[in-house]
Amino acid sequence: MQSRIAFLGLGRMGLPMAVRLAQAGHDVTVWNRTGGRDEPARAAGAQAATSAQEAVQGRRVVITMLSDPDAVLTVLGELTLEPGTTVVEMSTIGPDAVTLLRERLPEHVALVDAPVLGSVPQAEAGKLHIFAGGSAPDIAHCAPVLSVLGHVEHTGELGDGAAVKLVVNVATINAIVLLGEALGLAERLGVGRDVAFDALTRTTLAPLIGVMRPRVGVAEQPALFALGLAEKDLRLALAAGATADGVIGAAQRSLAQGLDAGLGGNDISAIIRRLADGATVHGH
Structure with a gap:
């Protein structure tokens, strides 16, 4: 109809x-x-x-x-x-x-x-x-x-849909930031990017790596999920009661620094490249 x-x-x-x-x-x-x-x-x-x-x-x-x-x-x-x-x-x-x-x-x-x-x-x-x-x-x-x-x-x-979506987005976005930090550690330890990716496919991050690996290697691409929107979602989660000094707060600060670097309109995979290339999160 x-x-x-x-x-x-x-x-x-x-x-x-x-x-x-x-x-x-x-x-x-x-x-x-x-x-x-x-x-x-x-x-x-x-x-x-x-x-x-x-x-x-x-x-x-x-x-x-x-x-x-x-x-x-x-x-x-x-x-x-x-x-x-x-x-x-x-x-x-x-x-x-x-x-x-x-x-x-x-x-x-x-x-x-x-x-x-x-x-x-x-x-x-x-x-x-x-x-x-x-x-x-x-x-x-x-x-x-x-x-x-x-x-x-x-x-x-009413409101439960929005609440569930925040929970889902928090888990997804934090996993993306975690992947970037893991690759950054690999870089500092002298582990090659492809070696690190191959090893991480044997972990619970495997589905995420399947999506993000090709996107991390290409700086200029359509923003399927903009970094700025991901940062906004984590701010919403913190306002809704997520622990500010926990993992969610740290991921939000990392994305906020990406915003300061002019990456807000980029695909969220830009935060993986940024962290993998050695960026660190400062302050609280």
Whole structure:
């Protein structure tokens, strides 16, 4: 059944998701804070709006895929949403921001938090894993739309999807930083990069190495997961209660130094190259 959807946010993940929804036959209107990104969505059959308010007019499902909590709260806070609208928040913003969003949205608007596990290739193929938090009826209402994008897992009440996504991202990002530090140690011990990679494939890091090894060797490549977004996710985790002087805090400081070095828009594999080449984390 065709749904009338507003899709707000056409970044690296949002654009292929909007394209898939349009290709599946849904009536999709798209909007992005920065212009000039909607051509692939229009080519797939979506309509482009000149404002977020225009995009949501007459739409019963409003999907947000934006960069951070401030962007989500600002964009949605400026909208007038019609009674019966369901907002599906798919960005990684953490459970506290979901709670704040629920408080700011009118009672006649339903909210589902549904962040995704996966990167650009999974978004393009409709094979994302979607952690959905909210009431069973609200999630069932969105299921025909979300199923176009991947597998939906109902994780619990509103905010639980965002919480699970933070847990997953923390583990993944920390493992990436750990890989960089392990390769940095190998460098200082005189162990060749390929020898170290081969040895590490015999550990629990093997699946991660299979993904990251080819990316570490190429400095210029599309950012499947930007270093700056990874740093933001760890800051969200620390704000949500992760131990500041533990592994998560150390990984966040390492990524923050990568940001200071101008790597924020680079693929997260840039932190592996940086640490493998001898960068160290200073201070707390």
